Amino acid sequence: MGSGAPSRLVDLILGGKLDALRHDLPELPELDNLFAPEGPIRDAELLAADAFGAAKTWMLANGSTCGVLASIIACVQWHNSRPGGAPLADAPAGSGGGRKSVVILPRDAHKSAVHALVLSGATPCFLPPIRHPESGVGLGVGTAELKAALKEHGDEVAAVFMVSPTYEGACSDVTSAAEACHGAGVPLVVDEAHGAHLAFLGEAQPPPSRPSEEEEEGREGKEEEEGGRDKQGGSVFASGGTEGDGGGSGGGDDFSIERAVTDALATVQSSSPSYLLLASLDAARWDLAGATKNAKRRLREAALIADGVREELSSVEGINVLDLGGESGSAAGCVGTDPLRLTVSFEGGVGGYEADEILIEDFGVYAELPGPDYVTFVFGPGSTVEHGQRLAEALRHVALPAQKRCAHTPQVGIPALLPGEAITQAALDALAAVKESGGVISGCSDATLATMRVVVDLVPSERR
Ligand SMILES: Cc1ncc(COP(=O)(O)O)c(C=O)c1O
Numbered sequence: 001m002g003s004g005a006p007s008r009l010v011d012l013i014l015g016g017k018l019d020a021l022r023h024d025l026p027e028l029p030e031l032d033n034l035f036a037p038e039g040p041i042r043d044a045e046l047l048a049a050d051a052f053g054a055a056k057t058w059m060l061a062n063g064s065t066c067g068v069l070a071s072i073i074a075c076v077q078w079h080n081s082r083p084g085g086a087p088l089a090d091a092p093a094g095s096g097g098g099r100k101s102v103v104i105l106p107r108d109a110h111k112s113a114v115h116a117l118v119l120s121g122a123t124p125c126f127l128p129p130i131r132h133p134e135s136g137v138g139l140g141v142g143t144a145e146l147k148a149a150l151k152e153h154g155d156e157v158a159a160v161f162m163v164s165p166t167y168e169g170a171c172s173d174v175t176s177a178a179e180a181c182h183g184a185g186v187p188l189v190v191d192e193a194h195g196a197h198l199a200f201l202g203e204a205q206p207p208p209s210r211p212s213e214e215e216e217e218g219r220e221g222k223e224e225e226e227g228g229r230d231k232q233g234g235s236v237f238a239s240g241g242t243e244g245d246g247g248g249s250g251g252g253d254d255f256s257i258e259r260a261v262t263d264a265l266a267t268v269q270s271s272s273p274s275y276l277l278l279a280s281l282d283a284a285r286w287d288l289a290g291a292t293k294n295a296k297r298r299l300r301e302a303a304l305i306a307d308g309v310r311e312e313l314s315s316v317e318g319i320n321v322l323d324l325g326g327e328s329g330s331a332a333g334c335v336g337t338d339p340l341r342l343t344v345s346f347e348g349g350v351g352g353y354e355a356d357e358i359l360i361e362d363f364g365v366y367a368e369l370p371g372p373d374y375v376t377f378v379f380g381p382g383s384t385v386e387h388g389q390r391l392a393e394a395l396r397h398v399a400l401p402a403q404k405r406c407a408h409t410p411q412v413g414i415p416a417l418l419p420g421e422a423i424t425q426a427a428l429d430a431l432a433a434v435k436e437s438g439g440v441i442s443g444c445s446d447a448t449l450a451t452m453r454v455v456v457d458l459v460p461s462e463r464r
Pocket of ligand 1: 063194
């Protein structure tokens with residue numbers, strides 16, 4: 001098996017060995033079916049549910065992206081299946097339409113959430129992201145704003161979507177959000193793409209990463225995805241206060257959110273999932289929660305290494321180690337931070353993209369995420385004290401020069417402009433600043449930004 005593989009792949013990537021390809025098998029009877037698991041995949045999902053403390057786990061073969069897509073689509077389908085929930089498109093002509101499906105989400109959610117809105121036809125209710133007062137880093141959603149949106153949209157709300165922890169490791173008050181949602185009978189979807197490791201950090205774990213017992217009772221499901229460059233494991237969980245009790249256009253009497261997620265995942269994932277990837281998910285779960293618990297120990301050690309770097313840098317002139325969960329962060333709604341993330345900014349005008357470039361070119365150090373005004377680094381089970389020292393040394397070096405800083409600009413994966421959104425001068429300035437500082441802009445009709453496709457012109461001609 002694998003003997004016909006392209007020689008370049010075997011030589012350059014696999015080191016001349018075919019071992020990995022021998023496991024790159026399709027849906028053979030012995031290997032189970034991701035979309036109707038009854039054997040090893042079902043067992044792996046049950047073990048993962050147990051490890052994460054979830055009622056149900058789905059293994060995802062297409063990243064957190066497909067977890068986010070399926071969760072939101074499922075919530076909208078379930079909402080439509082509830083009494084009064086005929087989708088607008090199916091409403092008889094002239095009837096004024098059926099009930100809207102509103103999804104409440106932060107404006108700085110990952111683009112997969114925006115794509116889910118498009119695919120599900122949901123109406124967004126964007127909440128302005130709370131920002132860390134000094135650094136401008138997004139801190140997630142405030143409970144007061146969330147409650148106000150739930151009240152405003154009433155039974156039109158199909159789901160609340162939030163991201164916790166964020167890319168930079170800021171954890172929102174998920175417990176309060178869950179209470180608010182469950183009180184309103186609305187499913188809460190938490191995009192935990194960056195948080196699968198948190199439950200295994202023991203005392204280093206920030207407060208909201210593991211749900212309370214009451215919350216676990218109300219939890220509908222949890223999805224796990226493949227680890228990438230940027231993740232320790234990764235997960236998304238959909239949590240709903242009530243089971244769907246059927247009817248409507250979405251399905252029969254037993255149409256639950258769980259069922260809706262299963263159906264939606266079948267539509268957004270490859271029908272031929274990579275069994276190598278699936279095996280890697282199970283291996284990661286085994287490593288974290290299995291008998292030897294090596295990965296758990298290594299994660300805790302990594303948290304200590306990160307602490308050491310934080311402490312060392314805190315006395316270095318020109319470097320600000322951002323404490324997102326600190327006094328000002330917590331006042332703004334951040335209840336904790338991922339101990340394995342380190343976010344720093346530089347005084348004297350060195351922006352995040354410039355710092356990233358210096359780190360790569362001069363030190364071979366790759367940041368997890370460069371932002372316009374800061375850089376975020378991630379520690380993991382493979383991090384060593386030497387890695388931490390090398391990073392601290394490189395950052396000291398970056399703090400030496402000073403150049404002009406750019407304005408707050410968009411982050412990777414968070415669209416600066418959405419289809420249908422008014423094109424403001426601020427958004428244009430932000431995009432131009434990204435371009436100027438060496439960032440890459442994707443998703444626009446002209447990547448040079450020399451032209452733009454305007455769908456509707458909202459500015460009266462005399463004001464242009
Ligand atoms: C918050 C968040 N959600 C979802 C995703 C999508 O994850 P993936 O690229 O693994 O599909 C990302 C990607 O970085 C993310 O940052």
